[in-house]
Amino acid sequence: MDRLLVLVRHGQSEWNLLNLFTGWKDPGLTEQGVAEATAAGEKLKALGLSFDVAYTSALSRAQRTCQIILDGIGQSDLTTIRDQALNERDYGELTGLNKDDARARWGEEQVHVWRRSFDVPPPGGESLKNTAERVLPYFKAEILPRVLKGERVLVAAHGNSLRALIMDLEGLSGDEIVARELATGVPIVYRLDADGGIVEKQVLAD
Numbered sequence: 127m128d129r130l131l132v133l134v135r136h137g138q139s140e141w142n143l144l145n146l147f148t149g150w151k152d153p154g155l156t157e158q159g160v161a162e163a164t165a166a167g168e169k170l171k172a173l174g175l176s177f178d179v180a181y182t183s184a185l186s187r188a189q190r191t192c193q194i195i196l197d198g199i200g201q202s203d204l205t206t207i208r209d210q211a212l213n214e215r216d217y218g219e220l221t222g223l224n225k226d227d228a229r230a231r232w233g234e235e236q237v238h239v240w241r242r243s244f245d246v247p248p249p250g251g252e253s254l255k256n257t258a259e260r261v262l263p264y265f266k267a268e269i270l271p272r273v274l275k276g277e278r279v280l281v282a283a284h285g286n287s288l289r290a291l292i293m294d295l296e297g298l299s300g301d302e303i304v305a306r307e308l309a310t311g312v313p314i315v316y317r318l319d320a321d322g323g324i325v326e327k328q329v330l331a332d
């Protein structure tokens with residue numbers, strides 16, 4: 127039985143390019159982001175992978191990445207479920223600010239703590255722990271059961287919503303997961319056993 131779960135972070139967005147905190151804002155993909163999503167589809171196609179269902183967030187950069195991948199593997203019409211449970215971590219008051227300007231205002235260390243500590247939220251926003259507390263119940267109720275019964279599932283989402291999933295799948299601590307950087311448009315292919323344990327993991331980097 128093929129318990130296939132593929133996670134992919136959206137391609138570069140307009141705000142990634144401008145170095146802005148993005149969170150729940152909804153900028154589109156850049157040309158490079160489109161190219162990254164296209165390359166992700168090509169890599170999945172080269173492995174002969176196809177899916178029974180796709181999940182993405184309520185944000186267009188992830189939705190477009192998902193659709194570009196599905197187009198690339200010849201599954202343009204695959205059922206795709208969009209849910210804001212898979213959205214990026216809400217960056218609160220940092221949303222829309224330039225990351226360098228934020229460092230100048232609050233100091234390098236404080237901004238690093240907001241970006242890469244597990245449980246310190248930025249002002250008015252979510253920590254990675256808070257993000258995991260909304261992503262994981264959805265994953266465990268809606269996505270994982272489908273994988274465990276043998277469906278092949280694609281999830282196109284965001285750096286921090288995917289970190290939450292990876293933390294759970296790989297049994298990582300908060301400290302371990304915040305050190306994990308996810309490249310845009312690089313699929314991570316998991317094959318699971320009946321209990322959700324990892325049988326095989328492949329990162330489709332260049």
Ligand SMILES: O=C(O)[C@H](O)COP(=O)(O)O
Nearest residue numbers: 146147148149214241285
């Ligand atoms: O929301 C954002 O700005 C990024 O997608 C992720 O930000 P981070 O790299 O600071 O976690």
